[in-house]
Amino acid sequence: MTPERHQKLKAALLQRQPDLTLIADKVHKPRNLAALIRNADAVGMHQIHCVDPRDGYHHYRGTTLGSDRWVRKINHLSFAEAAAAVRDEGMKIYAAHFSDRAIDYRQVDYTCPCAILLGAEKEGVSDEAGALADEHIVIPMMGMVSSLNVSTAAGIILMEARNQRQAAGMYDQPRLSGEQIALSLFEWGNSQVAEFCRKRGLAYPPYDAEGEIIDPQGWNQAVKNGTAPTAERALS
Numbered sequence: 001m002t003p004e005r006h007q008k009l010k011a012a013l014l015q016r017q018p019d020l021t022l023i024a025d026k027v028h029k030p031r032n033l034a035a036l037i038r039n040a041d042a043v044g045m046h047q048i049h050c051v052d053p054r055d056g057y058h059h060y061r062g063t064t065l066g067s068d069r070w071v072r073k074i075n076h077l078s079f080a081e082a083a084a085a086v087r088d089e090g091m092k093i094y095a096a097h098f099s100d101r102a103i104d105y106r107q108v109d110y111t112c113p114c115a116i117l118l119g120a121e122k123e124g125v126s127d128e129a130g131a132l133a134d135e136h137i138v139i140p141m142m143g144m145v146s147s148l149n150v151s152t153a154a155g156i157i158l159m160e161a162r163n164q165r166q167a168a169g170m171y172d173q174p175r176l177s178g179e180q181i182a183l184s185l186f187e188w189g190n191s192q193v194a195e196f197c198r199k200r201g202l203a204y205p206p207y208d209a210e211g212e213i214i215d216p217q218g219w220n221q222a223v224k225n226g227t228a229p230t231a232e233r234a235l236s
Contacts, residue, residue, distance in 0.1 A: 001189050006210070009188050012070070013181045015171045016046040019091065019113035020161060023082050025129050026120040027150055028053035035151030036118070040071045042155075043162040044171065046180075047072035049082045053120065069191060079129045086115040093117050095133035096153055097125040102136035110161035111168045118150050178209060185211025203229040 022040055027033050033050070040048050052075055076082040083093060094108055095117040108114075117133055119125035124147075130136065139148060139156055148156070165171060174181070186207045187194045193213070197204050205219035205228075213219065222228040 006185075006189065009185060010181070010210075012044075013176060013184050014174045015044045016176050016184075017044045017165060017170065018046050018175055018180070019089065020045055020110070020165070021086060021091070021115045022048040022154065023079070023086065023093070023115050023117045024048065024050045024150075025079050025082070025117060025125060026051050026053040026123075027118065028120060032149070032151050034068075036154055037068050037071050037073065039151060039155045039158050043158045045071055046176065046184075047074055049074050049076060049085060049115070051076050051079050051082050069188065079126065079132070083129070083132050089113060091115045092134040093132065094135045094137050095119075095125050095130055096138070096157060097130050097133065097136045098138050098147075099130060099136045102138040105137040105139055105157050106160055108135050108137055110164045111170060114161075116154065116157055116161070118154055120150075182207065182209050182211055186213075187211075197231070201230050203231045 020043070022036060022045065024033060024036055027036065027050070037048065048071060050073055074082075074085065076085065086093065091113040093115050094105075094110075096105070097117070097119065117125060117129060119129065125133075137157070139153055141147070147153075176184070186204060189211050190207075190213065194204065196202070202223070205216070206214045208214055219228065
């Protein structure tokens, strides 16, 4: 990897917002999910949460243009599971959901730890998810159409979140820990090695604070000899 490429990766990580995320609740169309991941990367999200649709997901790499390499996708079997995960991190949940208590999306505070909940195509946010949300937010519509495509709505809301956080100086200082930055630099800069380890249940090779493998030849030999350490569990 060139020094310029390494610096570009590190610059992106230094602006990552670990306390801002999306919950995609059974969004099943591959292009929509792909666009959500791309939007998430654009505003510096480090990971998003996805509630699995009934029929699972299909291939979507072409639409993300590689964004799925930069944003971790955590899958959940239910919305309750996803909600518990973000609550454990102290996040509020803002549901993009038209209801009697919905307010303009610009009236909520995105500088606090928060997750933006987006519902499935056609069905929208489920009753269960809506009941668990802290706020319901809507994008004012002036025409005959009553709703936007899920990825378009997400892009509009996330730009407001980015603007609020930028005004508050939240992109000016690293928000990830040194360990998180080093791990991401390793995974981003050594994607084939990381994938190899995940598939075989191996621990990642030792790496330094810049994500560089400390002894690549020694690790390769250990893999050939069958003595490379195994991971306690394969990373998802």
